[in-house]
Every structure is written in structure tokens, then in C-alpha cells.
Amino acid sequence: MQDEGIGSNEVHDIISAMDEHFNPRDLKVGQDVQMHFEPGADEGSYQLTDMRIELNPLKTLTVSRTDDGFKSNLEEKEVKEVIQAQKAVIKSSLYGSAAKAGIPKTVVSDAIKIYSQNVDFQRDVQSGDTLEVMYETHQTEDGYIAKTGNVLFAQLTLSGRKIPLYRYETADGSVDYYGRDGQSTKKTLMKTPIDGARMSSGFGMRRHPVLGYGKMHKGIDFAASTGTPIYAAGDGVVQRAGRFSSFGNYVRIRHRSDLDTAYAHMSRIASDVRPGTRVKQGQVIGYVGTTGRSTGPHLHYEIMVGGKQVNPRGVNLPVGQQLAGRDLKKFKAVVGEVDSQYAAKSGAAVKVAQRQVESQDDIN
Template identity: 40%
Template sequence: MQEFDPRRPTFRLTPALAIGLAGVAALAVGWKLSAGQAAIPAPKPSLDPAAISALQHAAFIQSEAQPGFARPQSVPLKVRPGETLESAVQRAGVPRDEARKAVETLAAAMDTVHIKAGMAFDAAIAKPRGERGQARLIGLSLRTGPANSITLSRTFDGAMRLREMEEKIRDEQMVAHGQISGSLYESAARMGANPGVVSGMVKLFSHKVDFDRDLKAGDAFTMVFDRKVTESGRTIETGALEYAAIKGVQFYRFERANGDVQYFDENGKNIKGFLLRTPVDNARMTSRFGMRRHPILGYNRMHQGIDFGAGSGTPVFAAGDGVVVEARRWGGYGNWVRIRHSGGFETGYAHLSRFAKGLRKGQRVSQGQVVAYVGTTGASTGPHLHYEIWQKGRRVNPVGAKVPQGTVLAGSELAAFRAQKARIDALVREQAGGAQTTELAAADTVTRR
């Protein structure tokens, strides 16, 4: 039997390395898998945010290097156009055989052939000491769904092990406070609201706020909206906008007795005005109503509407409920749409690039419905929307035009609305906390119970 020599060190895999390997398995860089996936027999442990953080820290900060290799490092990668997953893994600096084996192992859990360019994943790579030779693949991590990820990690015997992990998802009602930086649309999106919620918010405010004149950088706003969030704090879905406030204008979401969902101000008055003040999202007024020097004709001429600067193809919304009376080419107005509303009001939209699919004379449209798209047809120097309001056959200034207001809640509906408003107000006061922020990470959240 060979004698033990205390001068000769023994080879041991330290506990720190074991923790490091476990950390690699916990990595998850967001991406959306487009192809089908095979079932993975491995268990699906729930991820704990603190555990994720600890394991990642152990993997890339505290772990001891494998013999001849430095500590593993995380390398974010994306599949390039025309590139295979194997080639993308190779770009991390690992040998071709190692990349091939890793992809073959992943094939048991996903389609590794039919992948799209841009697919993101994270590779844990250990580089050789002295930067000589090829790196070694320690693990791979990629997200297969909103709360699911698969990881490939090297075990003690050098083999690759496949795991699937699933985070729990909870419903929350989020209170977010921010300040306008850029457009309201961009600022709200940075708060974590998805495009649908932001678009709805902009449309609602367009009844009461002139985005060109009324808003400026630094103006504070508040939103309360539903969302689905993972244990690690990542928003995977945004739901209904429950409340929003800006420049002293507030609106609350409320479901009426007949099942209709509408938005009301603090007094229970429907915030939905008769006509939108801004029938196009994220646009600024570039020309006002009145006499001006015509940019093409070169002489002073009455400008009988207002212009909104917006990119070609930007959706144009019906300013109110009504019937399309014209959808045609009309001289210098180019492609033109005119809608008749109740009470002797009409609205007109000019220089359109095209009409909405199926739009025709006699069609009934609802407020906020897309009827056309911004363009530069007719006598136009660039993409913009020319917007007009007609009252009893006479053009009036859309800015400040006196149009009918919305309905007001009463009786039991008003009582129910006030109770819901009190809950939202208390939530906003509780979560405001004084300082406002535009960062989602610093926004307050309340878990729905």
C-alpha cells in the first residue's frame, strides 16, 4: 500500500467550487425561444431571488479555478444572422468539440436547429491561466419562457448536466412615480408599463392635456397598474391601468354596472371627452390655427386647422364616435378623411399616407379607433397630420374649442366608485414615500392579495 506523504498535496474539489458550479446553473439571461421544446425529466425547483444572487456571486467571485484555469466568467452572447447555436458557443472561445457536445446535450430539451438570429444566452467560461490555450465551457444558461430557464452545467466528473428551473409568478398592483424626460410615452414606458398600457394612458390624457403646450420636462406623473412579476422582480406581463395623474388631471378605472369599463375623474365624471384634443400619439403641434405664411405658396393664408408633426405611418385615431362621410383624395389635402359626430360637429384629417384597412364612407367608427396613417400627400412639405374641427359647417380652432363633456356617475355607481377611489388614493399616498423616481427598480409595488 502506498504510504501517505504529508509533503505531497492532495487533489480535492473544494466546497467553493461546488458552489460555483451550482451558481452557473442558476444563471438566466432573458430571451424568447421560438422553437418547440421537448420535455425535461429533471425536477423544477422554485428559484429564490436571494439564492440566485448568492449562487451567482459564488460562481463568479468566490469560486476556485479548475486546475490550470482561471475563475469562470459570464459571457453574454447572441446568435448572429446565419449562425448556428454551436458557432455562437464557439465564439466564447471554447473548442469546437466542447461546443458541439454542449449543443447536443441541449437538444434533449429544445430545438437547437431552428433558432432565430438574436437569441440570447449566457456562457460561463474558464480561461486558461496565462491566456494560453482554449477556454473551457463551465455552463450555459438560457430562458425558455417568461419564468422558465434551462441551464447546462459541468459536474465534478466533467459531464454536462441539464436542468430546468421555474420561478413563481405573483400578481401585483404597482404604484410608479416618475418625471417626464423626453415624451410622456417614453417616460411611462421606462416606468415598466408595456406599449398597450402606455398607449391607453396617452389616449386618455389626450382628452384633457395638450401634449405640446401643457407638458414640459420635469413634470411629475403617477401610474397604478397591474402586472405579473417573477420572484426575482422581473415584470413579464402588464395588465390594466388603474389610475394615472399628471398636471392636476387624474383618472380612475371603474367597471360600471352594465360591465363597461371606463375612466372617470375624481368627481366621478367620465374623463372621456367628446373629442380628442390630440388624435395621434407622441406628436407635437407644429402649426396653429390662424393666418400664416403658407410654406409652399409663399404668401399669407388662413390655416384652418392645426398640424401635428409625426413620422410617416403613425396611426391616426378618430377624435370621437361618428360616421365616416369622406375617405378620398381631396386636392391639396391629399388623402383626406372626414367624420361626422353628434351635435353638429365634424373632424377632418389630411395629408394621410393611407386609410385604415376597410375604411369606407358610411362606416361607423368609435373614439380612438385607427382610421388612417400619417403621411405627406397633397400640398405638404413633410410627414404630418393636418387636423380640423367643424361646427355646424364652419371650421373652428381645435385648441380651446368648446365641445360637450362626458357623463357623470350617480347613485349606487357613484358610491361604488368612491369606495374604489379611496382605496387607490390610500395606496398612492402610502407608496409615494416622498421622493419620485423614473427608475422601475426604485418604484414601489404592492402585492395584490
């Protein structure tokens, strides 16, 4: 501030005025500070009248000169709930294409979770496929999204095949995503209980990377960096959570009397996951690591039917529900509402895009 020719006494006064709302030490290098000057009492002199600092997209700090010294005020932009709809055409990466379409990252990762039971994102999604989403946001008047909420509707179109899913809360209060017919997406265990991971070793005979000789690999390995969240592949009850010999930090979940999943080599087990804990599909149960007999950070994932490991790629194990009776009737009404809301919102988005193109034409 002294660079701007403000006396050191005044700098002190301004800083103490800001004190109430903000520690000036939190000011970052490169942060924009607007200052407004007016001619002062002495000829040719200027004095600071107002100063504005945008602390973040929601908060702006102002300091103004008054008759009794500087006064500061914190302006907070109002946020309101807005339902937003967007469509992304998937090119090379889902996250990249979604970002280009203006879909927040949190919404994309929710969408991946919603579809993870039906779609293998590494294998099934091709360039030109689309993702449509409608979701809740808290945003400012000028369109800054402070927070995203629930995904209300999602539709993936894979090689022309549409897979719409609707969020619905049943009479007993459980929330899930359902197809148009009221069949829950949780009809099978998640095939990939982790985001953005690469399958590094399949199920079957292989040369063991640590032991060196041929050994049956009774699960699937997903390479991912340490700390990547691992999800419960289905609703169930935790049977085991802790150190388990060569598996390192290990969690085993029972989904049905004859169906378990297991997750090994975690760096850390989620603090709320203990034997006897009830978990929901998609809930974070731990984080990728390399504990136990392991050569690098990865998730070792097993599905057990009647206590025997099976190839997760080869099974479709039903664990979900089909809506019926009053719930199905209510759900059908929700589907109708959501469809027309999405049509209206996505139609509006298309119009905005067209207008932008037209105004560009005017310039050229």
C-alpha cells in the same frame, strides 16, 4: 465552445440536445453563456457538466451531462399579477422623467392618452409638475416586468393643481376614466390626436406652402414622422375613409349630428377603419404621412361644427358622460379603494427609496 476546449463530438451532442427548445443559430453575439466544468476521467482533463444560456429575462436554457448524453431543459420564470404605483417628477421630458422613476413607456403613453382631452402636454406641463400612476403588471419574482396592463389610477399635478383620474367599467361594460365626481374625461374632443407632435401650423390665414399665395388654413398641422399613430379625437362613426383629393388619405368621423373631425395626408388608414365603422376615442385610425398636397409628413386636423371648420384650440365640445345612479355609487366605492391602495403602494415605494439612501450612508 471549441475555444473552451470542448471536443467537436461533444459540441455536436450539446447542440442536438438544445435543438428541442432552441435553434443555436438564434444565439446572439455577446449573449452570456455560463459553462461549468469538472475534472474528467483522464488526469488533468476537464469535462463540461452544465451550461446555462439566458435567452431572455423570462427564459433560460440549460444543458446538463447525464449518464445517457446531454439533456436540455427550458426554464421559464413564473409571472404573476402585481399592481405597481410610481411617481415621476417631470423635468425636461415626460418620457425621460417617467423612465427615471421606473414607469414603463407603455404606461406613460396610456397616461398621455387618458389626459389628452384635459391637458395639452406641450403647453400645460412644466418642470416640477408630477405624474403619479398605479397600473397592472405581469412580473417575475425578481421584478422583471414582462407585460403591463391597465392604468387603474393616474394623477397629474400641474403647478400644484391635482387632476386625479380613475378607471371605471360601467354596468353596460364600457370602460372610461373619470374624475372624482364621476365626470368622464371624454368630455371634450382630444386637442392633440397624436403623441409627441409639434404644432407646425395653426388655424387661420397663412401663405400656403405649396400654392404660395395667402389662403385660409382650416385646421391645425402637427409635424410628426411618417408612421406616427393618429387617434380618433372622440367616440364616433367613420363617415369617410380613403383618398380625398388634395387631402390624400383622409378619415372623417362624426361624433354628434353636428360635430365631425377630419384627419388628412395619412400614409396609411388603419385596416379596420371604413365608412360606417364605430371608433372609440384614442383608437388608432391611421398613420402620419404626406399624401395629397403636402410638403412633408404631418397630420392636418380639422374640427367641423355644423359642417364648418372651427379652430380646434378655441372650442371645448362636450362628448362625454357623467356617471349617475348605481354606477355613480359603485364608482365612489372604487375611488375609495383605489385611493387607499395607492397610498399603501406609494408609501412602500418611498420606504424602499429611503432604505437605499441609508445603506449608501453606511458605505460612505
